[in-house]
Amino acid sequence: MKFASRLDKLQISIYSQLAELKKEIQQTGKKLIDLSIGSPDLAPPQEVKKVISEQALNDQAYDYTLTRGTVEFREACAKWYKNRFNIELDPETEILPVMGSQDGLSHIFWAMIDKGDYALIPDPGYPIYSDGLALVEGQKVSLPLQRENNFLPDFSQINPSLAEQAKLMILNYPNNPTAAIASPDFFQDVVRFASNNGIVVCHDAAYTELAYEGDKPTSFLEAKGAKDIGIEFHSLSKSFNMAGVRLGFVVGNCQVIKALEKIKTNIDYGTFRPLLKAGTAALLGLPTTIEKNRQTYKQRRNIWVDGCFSAGWKIDKPKATMFVWAPVPTGQDSLSFVTDLARKSGVLLVPGVAFGEHGEGFVRIGLVQNENILEDAVGRVRTFLSNQD
Ligand SMILES: Cc1ncc(COP(=O)(O)O)c(C=O)c1O
Incomplete structure (x- = not known):
């Protein structure tokens, strides 16, 4: 079959690498905490x-x-x-x-x-x-x-x-x-x-x-x-x-x-x-839904940012969205850090480079899991970072 060359222009490579990584982790039996997606886990009104x-x-x-x-x-x-x-x-x-x-x-x-x-x-x-x-x-x-x-x-x-x-x-x-x-x-x-x-x-x-x-x-x-x-x-x-x-x-x-x-x-x-x-x-x-969402994401943001801060990972506190944009804490490039963290801790983030070359040096954390799961993820990040030295 002959396909249109425009297919080659679409940026699927990093996302397919992430999908492979997810599959690899699931196959090891390790519990995956997927913070790479941007889809709300909360119910509609x-x-x-x-x-x-x-x-x-x-x-x-x-x-x-x-x-x-x-x-x-x-x-x-x-x-x-x-x-x-x-x-x-x-x-x-x-x-x-x-x-x-x-x-x-x-x-x-x-x-x-x-x-x-x-x-x-x-x-x-x-x-x-x-x-x-x-x-x-x-x-x-x-x-x-x-x-x-x-x-x-x-x-x-x-x-x-x-x-x-x-x-x-x-x-x-x-x-x-x-x-x-x-x-x-x-x-x-x-x-x-x-x-x-x-x-x-x-x-x-x-x-x-x-x-x-x-x-x-x-x-x-x-x-x-x-x-x-x-x-x-x-x-x-x-x-x-x-x-x-x-x-x-x-x-x-x-x-x-x-x-x-x-x-x-x-x-x-x-x-x-x-x-x-x-x-x-x-x-x-339905303004109450909007207000509830705000409170939920704020609480989740605090769990992630405060938890990571106490583990030595300094992240600016975002004031909006369902995402945290954090500098890579290990000196690696963003894809290597994401891969390493996922393999060792089961926590999956998005490498900043997936959003363009100026995203390199950062990772995106989606606050799309409940508070308990986020606490678990922060604990795993803490262990991962303490094993870096
Ligand atoms: C910045 C931004 N724009 C647009 C969209 C697409 O949203 P939807 O097509 O669900 O309205 C998203 C989804 O994550 C987004 O993050």
Whole structure:
């Protein structure tokens, strides 16, 4: 068989190495603590489960909802945005449901990028940004996210000629994997830089609801002029523990949304009606789930960071997301450390290099196991580190 060469451009090598490593550990009979995944272990709200199960029995619920989904869902998104960020959105032209933000984030490149076009992509960054760009044969201009700059890109370091040629910039705050939060001032700088260079901004806001030190991460669209040049993706996966439901939405500039819709209408026929109903219920009335999630991740973060600190591994305490981004404590490269730790202790993390070359020197810990399991993992890390000398 002859396959498309674009398959070779997708970054699967580190993830397949991790999958092999996981298999190897499971085969030894050692209990694996998998902190490499980014899928919440917490249950969705009762109301969401009830709506899905009730609506699934409705004979009228099985038609195509088409890419734009239901007016009811889009209006719920608009209300949630107004309540949460005080931003007005037109549900007809400025909101589109997506089958998880991954769907939108992968297809936005099809709408914006031709072969050879430049896009600014954060490094480290969530893998679909680079992969989505590779699938349309665009060219990547890295935005290094460095600790000394609070994991925000430094626009003064970008080659002005590449900035001028770039068509699209992807950003993501609160950030996966670094857990950094962006300030309103930063987003205002983004609007300035993007407007000056004619760049469309695509902000991935999957983690705005997972901040646990009293911060209320802002929407990119709160920056003055942002809606003229950009869009923002939201996900119900993390905010409401609905990852498997595959539901998110994109808001912002109506021309960009229309372009994405044009691509998607040729690819999918919309989300199952009961899932849109469940999403509507979540957005309109389940703030207690969000608050409970915040408390849970905060407690888990404390277990991990405080426990590792007492074992000599100094890690900055993240204020948001479900991840901890930690410097490799042993002087190894990130993949060697992850491999060694997994083989010796059964604790599986993600090497920072899986998120890009600027992720090297770090590992990502997903706070996706309960408190007891995390305590167990910290104990194993302590033993592993004490056997290093
Ligand atoms: C930064 C970021 N964006 C997008 C996604 C995709 O989320 P979903 O497609 O479930 O909405 C994830 C999932 O882990 C993520 O971490």
